[in-house]
Amino acid sequence: xxxxxxxxxxxxxxxxxxxxxxxxxxxxxxxxxxxxxxxxxxxxxxxxxxxxxxxxxxxxxxxxxxxxxxxxxxxxxxxxxxxxxxxxxxxxxxxxxxxxxxxx
Numbered sequence: 001x002x003x004x005x006x007x008x009x010x011x012x013x014x015x016x017x018x019x020x021x022x023x024x025x026x027x028x029x030x031x032x033x034x035x036x037x038x039x040x041x042x043x044x045x046x047x048x049x050x051x052x053x054x055x056x057x058x059x060x061x062x063x064x065x066x067x068x069x070x071x072x073x074x075x076x077x078x079x080x081x082x083x084x085x086x087x088x089x090x091x092x093x094x095x096x097x098x099x100x101x102x103x104x
Contacts, residue, residue: 069077 069080072080
């Protein structure tokens with residue numbers, strides 16, 4: 001009997017093994033890029049959801065404030081500080097927490 005390597009008898013060849021190995025590595029790379037794309041999409045959706053929630057909260061806060069102020073009695077409305085023209089136009093601008101001349 002001629003001595004022959006067992007890999008030749010059982011049908012193993014280096015070319016098909018390397019081809020299978022390289023194709024599985026490529027699939028792994030595709031899976032990695034798919035995971036990155038999936039994470040990117042999830043992060044974008046979270047950013048959109050956060051901005052929508054922030055907008056909804058500010059809208060609801062303004063609605064509740066208006067509803068509360070409309071429900072106040074005449075005496076309570078008179079006690080509310082009225083805004084001058086400059087202050088009324090800059091509702092979104094930051095305001096100081098302290099009055100001018102007050103000591104902290």
